Amino acid sequence: MTKAEVEFIRKVQQVVLKQELPLNTEVHYELLNSSNQVVMSKTVLNFLETNFTEKIEVSHLPHGSYTLIVSTGNPHKHLDTIAIHL
Template sequence: MPLLYAMTKADIEFIRKVQQVVLKQKLPLNTEVHYELLNNQKQMVMSKTVMNFSDTSFTEKLEVSHLPHGDYTLIVSTGKPPTILDTITINL
């Protein structure tokens, strides 16, 4: 079933002190959200799946302090089969 709501780009805040990436998106209630972080060789270095229990703004912090500095691609998706909501390039 196709998604029937409009998505906007994720807001990203990288807090170097605590080395976290913060994503904020408006999603329908009870939506499963999948995060995959790929390194510059397109290898998955982290993945996480969470459930959105908020009908307002959805915020998830991804801990990245264990990763070396460099460029990464974050893929945010939802559903099965997954529908990509956003692809974001991050420099840590």
């Protein structure tokens, strides 16, 4: 499985998460602030294609450093931890 890739689109204040995953996979992500508090959490089902893409709206969050934690399945299997700066 490939590592997750993120892209911050400053114009629209979105983080785009891209990950190659099998079909019908539950994808869980949490966005933590610099104090390790969860500011956003979501579970989605990858049922369209193996190249999973999720646009995460971050315009309501203050500028700063965040950590995106990505996992799959139930129980959660850790895939990646990504540092993001908004």
